Amino acid sequence: MLDPLLLRKDIQSVALQLKRRGFELDTKLFNELESKRKTLQSETEALQAQRNQSAKAIGQAKAQGEDVQPLLDAVANLSDELKFKQSGLNELQNQLNTYMLTLPNLPDESVPGGKTEDENIEISRWGDPTSFDFEPKDHVDLGADLGMVDFEVAAKISSSRFVVLHKDIARLQRALGQYMLDLHTTEHDYDEVYVPYLVNAESLYGTGQLPKFEEDQFATRTEPGLYLIPTAEVPVTNIVRDEILGDSVLPLKRTALTPCFRREAGSYGRDTRGMIRQHQFEKVELVQVVRPDESWDALEALTGHAEQVLQNLNLPYRKVCLCTGDLGFSSTKTYDLEVWLPGQSSYREISSCSNFLDFQARRLKTRWKNPKTGKNEFLHTLNGSGLALGRCLVAVMENYQMANGDIAIPDALQAYMRGQTIIKRDA
RNA sequence: GGAGAGAUGGCCGAGUUGGCUGAAGGCGCUCCCCUGCUAAGGGAGUAUAGGGUUUAUAGCUCUAUCGAGGGUUCGAAUCCCUCUCUCUCCGCCA
Numbered sequence: 001m002l003d004p005l006l007l008r009k010d011i012q013s014v015a016l017q018l019k020r021r022g023f024e025l026d027t028k029l030f031n032e033l034e035s036k037r038k039t040l041q042s043e044t045e046a047l048q049a050q051r052n053q054s055a056k057a058i059g060q061a062k063a064q065g066e067d068v069q070p071l072l073d074a075v076a077n078l079s080d081e082l083k084f085k086q087s088g089l090n091e092l093q094n095q096l097n098t099y100m101l102t103l104p105n106l107p108d109e110s111v112p113g114g115k116t117e118d119e120n121i122e123i124s125r126w127g128d129p130t131s132f133d134f135e136p137k138d139h140v141d142l143g144a145d146l147g148m149v150d151f152e153v154a155a156k157i158s159s160s161r162f163v164v165l166h167k168d169i170a171r172l173q174r175a176l177g178q179y180m181l182d183l184h185t186t187e188h189d190y191d192e193v194y195v196p197y198l199v200n201a202e203s204l205y206g207t208g209q210l211p212k213f214e215e216d217q218f219a220t221r222t223e224p225g226l227y228l229i230p231t232a233e234v235p236v237t238n239i240v241r242d243e244i245l246g247d248s249v250l251p252l253k254r255t256a257l258t259p260c261f262r263r264e265a266g267s268y269g270r271d272t273r274g275m276i277r278q279h280q281f282e283k284v285e286l287v288q289v290v291r292p293d294e295s296w297d298a299l300e301a302l303t304g305h306a307e308q309v310l311q312n313l314n315l316p317y318r319k320v321c322l323c324t325g326d327l328g329f330s331s332t333k334t335y336d337l338e339v340w341l342p343g344q345s346s347y348r349e350i351s352s353c354s355n356f357l358d359f360q361a362r363r364l365k366t367r368w369k370n371p372k373t374g375k376n377e378f379l380h381t382l383n384g385s386g387l388a389l390g391r392c393l394v395a396v397m398e399n400y401q402m403a404n405g406d407i408a409i410p411d412a413l414q415a416y417m418r419g420q421t422i423i424k425r426d427a
Numbered sequence: 428g429g430a431g432a433g434a435u436g437g438c439c440g441a442g443u444u445g446g447c448u449g450a451a452g453g454c455g456c457u458c459c460c461c462u463g464c465u466a467a468g469g470g471a472g473u474a475u476a477g478g479g480u481u482u483a484u485a486g487c488u489c490u491a492u493c494g495a496g497g498g499u500u501c502g503a504a505u506c507c508c509u510c511u512c513u514c515u516c517c518g519c520c521a
Contacts, residue, residue, distance in 0.1 A: 037478095038478080038479090041477085041478055041479090041490085042479065042489090045478065045479085045489055045490045045491090046489080046490095048490060049488095049489055049490070051501075051502080052489095052490090054501065055446075055500095055501050055502035056446075056447065056502080058501050059446035059447080059501090059502070060446080060447080062446075063446075068501085074501090075501050078501080079500085079501075149503085224511090244437090244475095246486080276428070276504085312503085374457095376475080
């Protein structure tokens with residue numbers, strides 16, 4: 001959520017910044033609601049003050065045994081009037097609040113302008129696209145040939161955009177997850193957490209998936225409704241919802257391996273082949289909750305932690321800075337890491353690392369007691385994938401494939417595969 | 428799933444014949460004083476959010492908040508209703 005004070009004070013500048021990411025702020029609507037709110041709130045509170053005063057007077061008069069009837073008559077219709085104003089005010093505030101919740105974060109000045117992902121800026125490349133002395137296959141064919149990746153049976157037991165993995169490929173995915181968690185907890189100083197995979201609506205409001213992206217979520221039908229998490233970001237970040245943190249626990253760095261569930265409602269024609277875009281996938285998530293003046297450094301560091309995984313697996317990738325039009329709803333700046341996929345001859349997103357500044361913290365009411373000011377202030381939150389396991393599995397299969405269709409196991413993972421070095425067809 | 432108990436400020440804990448109770452008391456914390464160390468003692472302060480005023484801060488002022496939401500009433504931490512969560516016992520289960 002944006003700072004309401006900022007909207008009241010300098011709505012034009014907010015509108016200008018939002019326009020950069022293609023969002024039209026209805027300044028007229030906001031100003032109208034806001035000025036109505038102002039007068040209505042003042043009137044309501046004046047009436048409340050009046051009510052409080054007379055109630056007090058009645059109490060005192062009664063204590064002294066005086067006749068209170070005249071006083072009662074004087075406030076006879078006050079309560080009705082108050083009720084009327086109050087319900088009007090409540091409605092208006094709900095309206096205003098709902099509107100505020102639909103406003104995306106302001107893009108940082110350093111974020112390049114642009115409309116689509118084509119205008120994202122490449123920051124750096126690591127490694128060269130893997131070269132083969134044969135025609136490389138994509139992971140779908142590789143998986144089918146190995147007999148370990150089955151989309152048809154997944155469609156039977158669930159629907160499209162699911163997969164069943166067998167034997168060494170299933171195990172390789174598990175190895176990837178274990179490896180990443182161990183790397184982040186031992187080398188990058190994250191604390192591992194295990195979290196619920198079903199969350200309530202409040203949590204989704206907190207991190208920004210609701211109210212705008214309801215159609216992207218899987219929801220249960222029970223009452224109250226719970227949602228399948230679209231990313232571990234939701235439960236991990238919401239741990240600090242409604243909390244005031246002490247300075248000594250900061251920065252908070254947490255990592256979790258969870259499945260992620262996405263309806264992919266708006267992407268019907270896209271990535272229908274293979275494991276790139278699934279309704280269910282595993283992901284190791286990195287979350288940081290930091291002091292406000294540390295978040296920019298933290299973004300660079302966190303992105304580096306995700307990059308380290310790719311480097312250790314020797315997977316070629318590039319780092320891009322998302323342009324304003326491609327930026328996620330809650331983010332002020334995002335780096336994507338795109339891994340090289342020989343099967344598609346292209347770089348594909350495998351990690352997305354974002355700084356949210358206080359946008360989420362304001363929704364979450366996550367604050368700290370700033371020792372310098374002695375006041376409660378909003379913290380900054382960040383997160384990034386470190387990494388998406390499904391896509392990482394794809395990347396390993398395609399980059400490590402051999403001419404005969406076997407797949408070499410990256411050195412870093414062999415310890416997690418009991419020393420196995422190759423995945424063979426008849427495993 | 429059944430039966431019962433409970434939810435008050437950073438923590439503990441008063442307060443249910445409704446009326447200066449935003450809320451006693453204690454602990455903790457901050458500042459000051461005293462004490463040559465340690466221990467102890469004395470004093471003061473110590474919730475959050477929002478509105479108005481202000482260039483802004485401070486200040487001043489108003490409002491809200493005793494799990495959440497509604498109701499009764501001139502007036503609710505106290506009475507009524509609904510919900511959520513926690514605890515105990517039983518059942519069931521991994």
